[in-house]
Structures are given as structure tokens and as C-alpha cells.
Amino acid sequence: MPDSLVQAQFGAHAANYVASAAHAAGESLDHLRAWMAVRRPHRLLDIATGGGHTALALASACPQVLATDLTFPMLLAARSFLHAHGAHATTFALHNAAQLPFSGACFDAVTCRLAAHHFAAPDQFVSESVRCLRTNGCLAVIDNVAPDNLAAASLVNAFEKLRDPSHGRHQTAADWEAMFTANRLQIALNQPYRKALNFADYCTRMSVPAHRRTQLSALLLQAPAAVHSYFNPRTIDGALWFDLREILIIGTLPD
Known part of the structure; x- marks a missing residue:
């Protein structure tokens, strides 16, 4: 996905992502926080920090x-958010996830949460992250994942791209594991999750116009069986809800 398109989409909606309940919390983030609390890396790089919620959780x-x-x-919105919550020691940098401006072996941990589906070259993001890891360091990625069925995955990605033109591609859990192992990472955790999203909130975060919302809701409700099972659309108190699937995958760099 072109950097300019990602910058345009998220630059215009930065405040929405800082305020997003779906990004501020979640079971996978809780598990990542607990995992890092045991490991206690000294120096951590949070790539594509978005609203800064992961950086705050791990500070x-x-x-x-x-x-x-x-x-x-x-990045400015994340800095304001982190400072408002007392994370004054956090530092900030502007860069592309596939071209990290750091020397090798300089971080104990690298994290990336709910962003890699926008990356044009996720495999390069993984290799660059590993290059920056110290021995016994870890890379942790939380991201939405596609179903294993190729036709269903194509429809899920088309749905996401209709809502957000900067969407690239949801990988499968197997894709992530393959990228990790290809870069010498030993898989410490590959945990799936199902997360519920309010459809109206999902659309409002990206200022989706009314006609596009109608298209998206029709896609949810009229999806083929495999896609319907993935999204699980339903009405709760008069509001449309649906699910996305995500994983937390953690790999460690051996000696």
C-alpha cells in the first residue's frame, strides 16, 4: 500500500484512533502486557504505534x-495521549515499518499491533525487525487475520478495503508463522482471538459515507457461508455488530 495513502487516511483520523475503544484495550493486548511483564525488556520499539495504546500498555x-x-x-496524537497518561519517558520517531533507521541488534523487543495489514511488504517489516533485535530479543505482532479459505479471505479483504482504501491485506496465521520462521524466530506464542466490533463505530473511525456504509452492511449480512461465519454479524440492542479474527504471535531470536 502506498505510504501516501496510509498517511492521508490516518493523518485525517488520528484523533479517532486515539479515542477508539477497540484499539485502547483487548484480550490480546492484555496477554501481550502480561508476557512483557515477565520478560521485562529494557529497550522496546513499538512500530506503527497509532494512538499509542500499546506503547502505554508496555511502558x-x-x-x-x-x-x-x-x-x-x-505520532503527535500518540505523544499527547502518552504524556497525558504519564508516559513521559517514551520517545518518538517517524519512519516506514519496512525501512527501520536503526543499527542492528539495538532493541530487546519489537512490537506492532493492528497495523501490519497496511504494510506493503510485511515480510520486509519482519526481517527489519529481526535485524534490530538483540540476541534473545522478541518480536510480537498483533493483527487481524484472514480465514484460511482463499475465496473467503479475498472477500474479507475486499470488505476491509471498501471501508478503508489504505487497507493492504490480512495475512493468515500460517502466513505470519512462515514469515517468523523464515527470519530465524522461534515461535513462543501464536494465539488466536475473536473480537467484537460495533459496525457504526467501525465506520465512523474512518468517516465512511452513508452510501458506503450501506454497501458494507449488505456485504456483512449477505456474505457467503464461510465469510458469514468469520464475521458473525448480529444485532445487539438495535445495533449491528460483527467479529474480526486476530492473533498475537511472538517469536524469539535465538543465540
């Missing part, structure tokens, strides 16, 4: 957190 376990993003307005 108590990591003395040095560097939060980075491709989009300057998003």
Missing part, C-alpha cells in the same frame, strides 16, 4: 519505549 514493563509511526499527525 510499565520497559524502561525505554520508542514509539514510531509513518504518519506525523498520528
